[in-house]
Amino acid sequence: MTYKLMIVDDQRLLVDGLMTIINFQDDxxxxxxxxxxxxxxxLIQNVRPDVVLxxxxxxxxxxxxxxxxxxxxxxxxxxxxxxxxxxxxxxVECMAHGAKGFLLKDIRGERLVAxxxxxxxxxxxxxxAIATKLAERLHRLSSNLKDELxxxxxxxxxxxxxxxxxxxxxxxxxxxxxxxxxxxLFISEGTTRNYISAIYNKLGTSDRAHALxxxxxxMDEK
Numbered sequence: 001m002t003y004k005l006m007i008v009d010d011q012r013l014l015v016d017g018l019m020t021i022i023n024f025q026d027d028x029x030x031x032x033x034x035x036x037x038x039x040x041x042x043l044i045q046n047v048r049p050d051v052v053l054x055x056x057x058x059x060x061x062x063x064x065x066x067x068x069x070x071x072x073x074x075x076x077x078x079x080x081x082x083x084x085x086x087x088x089x090x091x092v093e094c095m096a097h098g099a100k101g102f103l104l105k106d107i108r109g110e111r112l113v114a115x116x117x118x119x120x121x122x123x124x125x126x127x128x129a130i131a132t133k134l135a136e137r138l139h140r141l142s143s144n145l146k147d148e149l150x151x152x153x154x155x156x157x158x159x160x161x162x163x164x165x166x167x168x169x170x171x172x173x174x175x176x177x178x179x180x181x182x183x184x185l186f187i188s189e190g191t192t193r194n195y196i197s198a199i200y201n202k203l204g205t206s207d208r209a210h211a212l213x214x215x216x217x218x219m220d221e222k
Contacts, residue, residue, distance in 0.1 A: 001027060002027055002028065002029055003027060003028050003029075003050045003051060003116075003120060004029060004031040004047065004048070004049040004050050004051070005022055005028055005029065005030050005031065005049055005050065005051045005052070005053065005116070006030070006031060006032045006033065006034070006040070006043065006044065006047060006049035006051070006052045006053070007019065007030060007032075007033045007034075007052075007053045008033070008034045008035075008036075008037065008040040008052060008053065008054045008055055008058070008063070008066065009033075009035070009053070009054075009055035009058070009082060010035045010036060010055065010058045010059060011055070012035075014105065015033050018030070018053065018112075019033070021109040021112060021113065022113070022116075025113060028113075028116070031047040031049055032044075032046075032047040032049065035058070035059075036058045036059050036060035036061055037058060037060060037061025037062065037063065037065060037066030037069070038060050038061050039060075040052070040054075040066055040070070041061075041066065041069060041070060041073075044070060044073075044074060044077070048074075049077065050077070050078060050120065051077070051078045051079075051080065051116060051119065051120065052070065052077055052078070052079045052080070053080050053082055053103075054066060054067055054079050054080065054081050054082060054099070055081075055082045055083070056081060056082065056083045056090060056094070057083075063081060063082075063083075063094065064090065064093055064094055064097070067079050067081070067094050067097045067098065067099050068097040068098075071097055071098035071099075075098065078100050078119050078120060079094075079098065079099045079100060080099065080100060080101045080102070080103055080115070080116065080119055080125065081094045081099050081101070081102045081103065082103055082104075082105055083102065083103075083104060083105065084104070084105050084106075085104075086102075086104065086127075086130045091130060092180075092183055092184050095183035096177075096179050096180035096183040096184070097179075098179070100119050100124060100125065101115065101118075101119050101123075101124060101125030101126060102125070102126055102127070102130050103115060103125070103127065104127055104130070107127065115127075124186075159202045159203065160202060161199065161202065164185075164195060165195055165198060165199050165202075167185060168181055168185070168192065168195050168196065168199065169199060169215055171184065171185075172196070172199075172211075172212060172215065173212065173215050173216055178192045178193060178196070199211065203215075
């Protein structure tokens with residue numbers, strides 16, 4: 001089987017280099033390129049790639065917005081984000097919209113191909129530098145958890161929330177959806193739903209709005 005790839009980037013020299021590397025593979029071919037998000041959304045209708053390599057910073061429409069729109073239209077497409085820098089906020093936002101990985105543009109050719117294959121196999125692909133950035137972000141989230149969530153109040157009310165459930169509660173109250181929570185905590189959407197169901201059960205409700213009201217009340221009781 002030959003996997004079809006599309007490259008979305010406004011740097012022509014980089015695009016040419018990526019095409020050379022990818023087209024050299026026996027089971028991969030570049031079926032199209034686009035210099036911005038608008039053109040990418042037009043092109044994908046015709047070429048229907050298996051994998052899209054998406055730049056973050058582009059004119060007209062950036063990679064974050066393009067990823068969001070592309071995944072809403074073609075949810076089975078594997079999108080890998082390309083960037084020259086490891087920005088944790090952008091990484092989380094792209095992954096929340098459905099991106100399956102994040103690659104730095106200084107990656108070696110053989111490593112690029114290997115990570116594309118990993119993504120096709122269903123893995124989340126992140127270079128070590130980016131994984132470290134996200135780990136630091138999660139550590140900060142955990143460190144700030146006590147300031148935003150009254151753990152003792154929770155325990156006194158006998159809800160018995162676990163540490164992971166408390167992390168999810170904090171994000172729920174912020175208005176994050178399941179996909180965003182899953183991306184931020186490196187868990188699947190299915191696992192996120194299971195945690196949220198457990199939280200609802202402990203609160204004695206099956207309604208999300210009611211649960212949020214109860215959780216906000218608990219957080220306000222300092």
